[in-house]
Amino acid sequence: MKFELLSLSICPYVQRSVITLKHKKVPFTFKDVDIMNPPEWFLKVSPLGKVPVLIVDEKTAIFESAVINEFLDEVTEPRLMATDPLQKAFERAWIEYASELLGQLYGVSVETDRAALAPLKTELFETLQKLEAVVKGPYFRGSTFSLVDTSFAPLFVRLEILGALWADSAWAQMPKVRKWAESLIAFPAVRDSVTATFKQDYLGYLKKNESAILAV
Ligand SMILES: N[C@@H](CCC(=O)N[C@@H](CS)C(=O)NCC(=O)O)C(=O)O
Incomplete structure (x- = not known):
């Protein structure tokens, strides 16, 4: 089968599929889409106007990262x-x-807005905390890497880049989640799933947006 991934370099959902493809050493090509000005051809294959979309054998378009990953896995x-x-x-x-x-x-x-950021950050860490009772380590289900890992890795990669979140005291309450996050960040297919300029591009995007998280 021939695979083409319609992409956006800083999109975490695209990254999920890239991790799966790289881990399985499956050849594929990228096509970047200008998501702010989506071309007509893209809207025809992506009903919600979102990436990722996987084009299989130049004819069938699959959207939704979780569905793409399950298909690739099968x-x-x-x-x-x-x-x-x-x-x-x-x-x-x-x-x-x-x-x-x-x-x-x-x-x-x-x-x-810095004041509005605090409750959002609390909510994020409360949601993360619930994983502490479920994660086995070093990967989600224990010793074997799974699609659950591919779906969380993009989150951890971004949390590490956002220093204020990575240094947050909330991590002290979830040592297993933290170790899991570190294992995933170091995982070869995860490291290979972003471009050399990813960190710079992601921070540049947030800076342009005047994101309050950069000033915390
Ligand atoms: N549920 C979708 C979410 C994909 C998604 O939100 N992609 C963003 C980029 S990271 C997008 O294409 N946004 C464009 C839009 O919402 O118009 C998935 O898992 O594939």
């Missing part, structure tokens, strides 16, 4: 999703939870 080795139905449902539920957290991180990262 057609390429090694399998990252559980096969037992109960474990699979459990892992899907936590992938959904990662999407909620990415939404919260987005809210924190684009907030321009």
Whole structure:
């Protein structure tokens, strides 16, 4: 099969699929999309106007990062999703939870008002804290890397870059989550999933937005 990923370099949802593809050493190509001025051809294949979209064999468009990842996992080795139905449902539920957290991180990262930032930050850490009872380490389910890891890794990569969040005292209450985050940041496919200028691009985007998190 031939895979093309419609992308945006700083998008965490795109990064989920890149991690999956890199970990599986599956060849693919990128096509960057100007998401602020989406071209007609893009809106035809992405009904919600969002990236990522995976174009398979130049004809079928799959959208939604969790769906793209499950599809990639079913057609390429090694399998990252559980096969037992109960474990699979459990892992899907936590992938959904990662999407909620990415939404919260987005809210924190684009907030321009410092006073409004505090409750958003508290909410983000309270959501993260709930993982402490679930994560086994060094990866989500224990010794094997899974699609749950690919879905959380983009969150941790961004938290590390946002120094104020990475140094927050809330981490003291969740040592397992912190160790898991560190394992994922160091994971080869995660390191390879961003461009050399990613940190600069991400911080540049937040600076242009006048994000309050940069001044904390
Ligand atoms: N639920 C989607 C979320 C994707 C998403 O929000 N992508 C952002 C970029 S990071 C986007 O394309 N936004 C454009 C828009 O909302 O118009 C997924 O998991 O793939």
